Amino acid sequence: MALPTTPHSPGRLVVVQPLKRKRCAGCLRGPLSLLVLEEGAPRCLDCADLGHLVFLPRGDTALTRRSREESTLSAVVVRFNRRRSRYERQGVLVEEAALARAEARCLADAEARRRRRARDARRRAGEDERFAAAFTAEILRLFPGCPAERARAIAAHASVRGSGRVGRSAAGRALTEGAVISAVVAAVRHVDTAYDQLLMAGVPRFEARRRITPAVESVLRGWQGAGEDAG
Numbered sequence: 001m002a003l004p005t006t007p008h009s010p011g012r013l014v015v016v017q018p019l020k021r022k023r024c025a026g027c028l029r030g031p032l033s034l035l036v037l038e039e040g041a042p043r044c045l046d047c048a049d050l051g052h053l054v055f056l057p058r059g060d061t062a063l064t065r066r067s068r069e070e071s072t073l074s075a076v077v078v079r080f081n082r083r084r085s086r087y088e089r090q091g092v093l094v095e096e097a098a099l100a101r102a103e104a105r106c107l108a109d110a111e112a113r114r115r116r117r118a119r120d121a122r123r124r125a126g127e128d129e130r131f132a133a134a135f136t137a138e139i140l141r142l143f144p145g146c147p148a149e150r151a152r153a154i155a156a157h158a159s160v161r162g163s164g165r166v167g168r169s170a171a172g173r174a175l176t177e178g179a180v181i182s183a184v185v186a187a188v189r190h191v192d193t194a195y196d197q198l199l200m201a202g203v204p205r206f207e208a209r210r211r212i213t214p215a216v217e218s219v220l221r222g223w224q225g226a227g228e229d230a231g
């Protein structure tokens with residue numbers, strides 16, 4: 001069972017987490033939790049001049065990569081997996097100062113990402129607000145009798161980002177009459193009719209819609225004419 005890379009290959013030191021109890025061939029200390037194989041003989045990290053390095057477990061790819069970049073001397077830590085018959089990476093050994101610098105770089109990145117996310121969120125909130133205002137205005141143009149509060153609620157509901165509701169669709173974005181009317185109809189259906197109760201009572205959706213159609217039309221007529229009957 002050969003190591004993936006021999007301990008002496010340039011630029012890549014390999015440190016082993018032994019499965020069996022091993023002693024250092026140099027200082028006889030043991031059992032060793034980590035060892036280096038030199039000419040087949042186990043050595044403790046101190047004898048191998050790696051005792052000053054700290055262990056960074058695998059898992060954080062960016063931190064690992066940067067720690068090794070920052071570290072003059074680093075080693076890969078492996079352990080043999082008997083079931084798979086192969087050595088598997090457990091982490092790296094790096095200089096403590098290198099790890100600290102790498103952590104600082106990762107933190108700076110995380111902070112930059114957090115600031116960018118906050119900026120994006122503010123920009124999106126602004127867009128959403130402008131869109132909801134335009135949507136409200138369009139509802140009131142088509143339905144002058146609709147109470148302004150209802151129009152605002154319908155527009156806000158329809159323009160919730162990422163909801164997939166009509167306001168976020170391409171048609172809603174373009175504020176087409178069709179999109180605005182569907183949003184208003186949907187709101188009236190749920191708020192001003194027994195639609196939701198019918199659905200809860202097990203009435204099939206299309207049957208429920210058929211039953212509440214007169215109620216929806218009546219509300220819409222009221223809102224379209226600002227009190228006048230368009231009839």
Ligand SMILES: [Zn+2]
Nearest residue numbers: 024027044047
């Ligand atoms: Zn030793």
